[in-house]
Amino acid sequence: MTAPATDPQVLNRIYELAARIRLCDERVIKMLTGGEMAIIYYPVTGQEVLAAASGAVLRADDYVVTTYRGMHDQVAKGMPFGPLFAEYMGRVSGACKGKGGPMHITYPELGIMVTSGIVGGGLPIANGLGWAAQLLGQDRVTVVNFGDGAANIGAFHEALNLAALWDLPVVFLCQNNRYAEHTSYARSQRNEQVAPRAEGYGMAGVTVDGNDAAAIYSVLAEAVAKARRGEGPTLVEAMTYRFNGHYFGDPQEYMPTEEKKAAKAADPVKALRRKLIDEGHANEEDLAALEARIRAELDEAVAAAKAAPMPDLAELYTDVYAEELAS
Amino acid sequence: MSTIDAPGGTRLMGFGEALNDALDVALQIDPTVVLLGEDIDDESTGGNFKITAGLSTKHGDHRVRTTPISEQAIVGAAIGGALGGLRPVAEIMFVDFLAVAMDQIVNHAARLRYMSGGKTPVPITIRTASAGGQGFGGQHSGMLESWFTHVPGLKVVVPASADDAKGLLLSSIFDPDPVLFIESSRLYFGNMAFGEPGGDPRRLHVEVPLGDYRVPLGKARIRREGDAVTLVTYGRQVDDATKVADRLAEEGISVELIDLRSLVPLDLETVLASAAKTRRVVIFQEAVTRSGFGGELAARITEELFDTLEVPVRRLGAPNTPVPYAANLETAYQPSAEALAAEVRETVERKARAS
Ligand SMILES: Cc1ncc(C[n+]2csc(CCOP(=O)(O)OP(=O)(O)O)c2C)c(N)n1
Ligand SMILES: [Mg+2]
DSSP, rough: OOOOTTOHHHHHHHHHHHHHHHHHHHHHHHHTTTSSSOOOOOTTOOOOOHHHHHHHSSSSSSSSEESSSSSHHHHHTTTTTTHHHHTTOOOTSSSTTTOOOEEEEOBGTTTEEEEEEETTTTHHOOOOOOOHHHHTTTOEEEEEEEEGGGGHHHHHHHHHHHHHHOOSEEOOOOEEEETTTHHHGGTSSSOSSSSGGGGGGGEEEEEETOHHHHHHHHHHHHHHHHTTTTTTOOEEEEHHHTTOSSSTTOOTTOOHHHHHHHHTTTOOHHHHHHHHTTTTSSSSHHHHHHHHHHHHHHHHHHHHHHHHHHOOOGGGGGTTOOOOOOO | OOOOOOOSOOOEEEEHHHHHHHHEEEEEETTEEEEEEETTTTTTTTTTTSSSTTHHHHOOTTEEEEEOOHHHHHHHHHHHHHHOOOEEEEEEEEGGGGGGIIIIIIIITTTTTHHHTTTTOOOOEEEEEEEESSOOTTTTTOOOHHHHSSTTEEEEEEOOSHHHHHHHHHHTTSSSSSSEEEEEEEGGGTTOTTTTOOOTTTTTTEEEOOOOOOOOOOOOOOEEEOOOOEEOOTTTTTHHHHHHHHHHHHHTTOOEEEEEEEESSSOOOHHHHHHHHHEEEEEEEEESSOOOHHHHHHHHHHHHHHOOOOOOEEEEEEEEEEEEOOOHHHHHHHHOHHHHHHHHHHHHHHOOOOO
16 A cells, blocks of 8 residues: 555655655766766756656556656666666666667666657557556556657557556656647647546546645555556646756757746755755755765766776677577 | 749858758748648747758748647648648658658558559658767667668658758659658768767868759769779768778779769669779668668669679678667767778779689
C-alpha cells in the first residue's frame, strides 16, 4: 500500500529523489558550460518533483519508459550516477556500454526499459510491457513519460485506445512543460489541457500540478494502484515548466521572460525543501548533509566515468544481433 | 506564376542560406508554394536548423506554417494540398523521423499518380536533414536514401554544395512529382559537427546565383576530371571525396570525381562514360553498405560495362550496424577520407583481370 501524500516520510523521500535529480542536472550543465563534456543534453530543470513523486510511488520491479529528456525519470527510478555519466561520456562502463548515449539511457536492472529519441515512440511499447505483465500474472505497472508535444503524434492516440481497450496496467504520464521544442503548447492544439482527451478513449484522465509534491504523488499513487489492481490505464497530465529551454545552449528567445521568471520564482525543488523545513519534517542540517552526500556521489561518478576507457572498437559490431553475422 | 528579376549576379552563401534563398524565391514566384513543418515559422525560431528563418515574416504564416509534432499529418497535408492545387514543401526535421510518416510517403505520395492512371500527380517536396557524425546516437544519425530510391514514384535528391542546394531545391519544388530532398546538416556548418569548436563554418561557402536559379534533376556534376579511376558519390561525402582526390593527385593518381546530385533520376550516362574511360570505379556513400544505393549503382555499372572494367566496382560505406554513440565508435563507423583514399589507391593499383 502506498502511504498518504501528506506522510512526512513520503515528502522526504520525494525531496531526496528531487535533490538527486536537481544536483545531477546542475552537474551536467556545469560540465557542459565548462567544456568538461560535450554532449547533446535536454535539461530536466523544473521538472524534478513530478518525476521524484513517480519514483516514490513505483516499486523496483515496475517499468519506466521515457524520452531524450529523461534523466529525471531515470534517476527517480534509481538509475545510479556511475553508469549514467559513463554513458553520457561514451565509456564502456556506461549503462549501454557507450553505444546508446544520453538519448537512450537503458537500465532494465531497475525497470528503465526504453528511452526513445523519437517523439511518441515509447507509448506503444509501454502497452507491450503492460500486456506482458498482465499475461504473465505479474502485478507490475508501467509508467510511460512523454511531453505535451507528443500528445499530437499518431502513436499517442493509437496507444491510448489500445491500453483502454485491453485494460492495460499502464500510466501515461504527460509532462506538460508548455513547449515542444520552440513551439508553445498554445500553438500546438486547441484543447486547453491534454488529460480530457483520455475520455475519448474511455480512459480516466487527470490534470494535476506536477510541481506540487503532495498533489502529484497522490494522483500517481492512485493511478498506479488502480493499474496494479488490474483496473486499467490512466492518463495523468502533470503541469510543469522547462527552466532551461529545449536543449542545453538553447537561446530560448521564444520563451517570454516574465513567464520564465515566474516559473523560476516558484521553483518546485526549492519549494518542497522549504515546505519540509517550515512544517518541521526536516531540518536544514539534515537536508544539507543529504545534498552533500549526493554531491559526493556525483563527484565519484564523474571521476569514475572520466577514468573509464572508451569501448573497444570491436564493440561496434556486437549487439546488432544476438550473434554477429558473417556478412 | 509571377517572376522575379534574375539579375544574373551571385552572392557568397553557405548551404543553409542557399536553401533559405531557394525557398524565398519559390514563395515569391508562385503563390501556390507553401511550407509546413515543425518549428518552421519565426515565432518558433525559424526551424530547428533555421533554414526557414524570416520566411513566415516575409510571406505570411498562412504560407509558412508551423505544425504540431505530427509527421504523418505533415506529409499527408502536403499530399492533399498538392492534389488540391498547392505546391507544398514539407520539412521533416531529421531523416530518421521519416519513418513515422512512411505510410504517407510510400503508399500515398509515391503511388497516387500511378494508381489513378496518371490523374492525381503529387508535386510535393519533402526536405529533411541527415545528421550523422555529431554524437547524436542511434535515432538521430541515419542516412536512409536507399529506403526511398527503392520506391518507384519518388525522386531522391542529395545536394553537396550551396549552389546545387539552391538550384536543385527550386527544381524539386517545381517538379511534377514527389521529391525527397536530403540535406546533410553538417553542410549547414561547413561540414563540421553541430557546435564543433574551431574550424571555419564558412569554408564551404560558394558563389550562388541569385534569383530563380535551377539545376536540373538527373544531371550529375563532374567535380574533377581524371583518367585513372572514377569516384562516384553524393551529399556531404563529396567534400571528403574532393579532399581525397586532391591528395591522390599529389601522389600522381588522377581521380574523376562525380557528384550524382540526384539518385532518382540517375544520370547513368555520365557515370558510364566516366567508368568506360577509367575502367575502375569506387562508390562512396555515408549510409550502411548493405542494400545501399552504392550496390544498385555498382550493379548498373557492371551490367553495362562488365567487359570494359579492369577491376570490380568497389563500394565504401558504413558498416552494417546502427550508428553508435561513443565518439571513438562513431568515428570508426563513419566511412572516412583515409579509408576512401586507401580504397581508391587499391583499386588503381590492382592488377587488371586478364581479358
Ligand atoms: C517523431 C519526432 N518528431 C520530431 C522530433 C524532434 N523533437 C525532439 S523533441 C521535440 C519536442 C517534444 O516536445 P514534448 O513532447 O512537449 O517534450 P519535451 O521536449 O517538452 O519534454 C521534437 C519536435 C522527434 N524527436 N521525433
Ligand atoms: Mg513539452
